[in-house]
């Protein structure tokens with residue numbers, strides 16, 4: 001089973017959006033996917049509750065409550081991390097996944113927070129020992145704005161793979177409400193978002209995302 005965690009100490013950076021869309025995208029591709037919610041806010045669990053029964057089922061685990069036992073036959077376990085994790089708590093989370101995605105928003109406050117967070121993640125045992133692979137995703141990007149350019153440059157400087165940027169789109173808001181992923185909407189309405197997601201899907205299914 002592959003373990004993929006979406007992680008950033010900064011609140012509202014898009015962890016739940018990326019975790020739920022990744023889970024749905026892999027499920028649509030026929031993979032067996034579970035979703036573990038480490039955030040006591042329970043946003044990923046709420047998304048699963050809204051998920052229509054006719055869609056590929058995704059078992060959910062309220063992992064913030066402590067012990068959780070994912071089904072053995074899963075191809076992927078996607079993990080949604082809480083905000084404000086540092087130190088020991090962060091190290092404990094990092095031990096659970098071999099693939100880590102860090103979303104960053106185009107804002108000066110988020111970029112400054114991300115800088116510190118990325119340094120902390122790089123120093124953590126598992127990442128330092130190359131037992132876990134990390135990658136960055138720019139999220140809620142409004143293309144051709146100055147701050148987007150600054151974010152791209154900031155991400156490149158981190159010396160970590162930058163997978164893609166996801167635009168700011170109502171599709172993510174609709175998907176969050178309906179328990180769906182953007183790959184479950186009509187292709188015409190989500191063509192740009194699908195294109196922007198393909199590098200993430202390629203990466204998580206490739207050796208490059210595995211230690």
Ligand SMILES: Nc1ncnc2c1ncn2[C@@H]1O[C@H](COP(=O)(O)OP(=O)(O)OP(=O)(O)O)[C@@H](O)[C@H]1O
Nearest residue numbers: 011012013014015016017083140167168169172173
């Ligand atoms: N690309 C996007 N386009 C539009 N809205 C987005 C996008 N990404 C995230 N959002 C919205 O931004 C808000 C915060 O996103 P999300 O809940 O995924 O962040 P988070 O990192 O999980 O937050 P928290 O730290 O509170 O768990 C949500 O309302 C979500 O729908």
Ligand SMILES: [Mg+2]
Nearest residue numbers: 015016039043
């Ligand atoms: Mg969240």
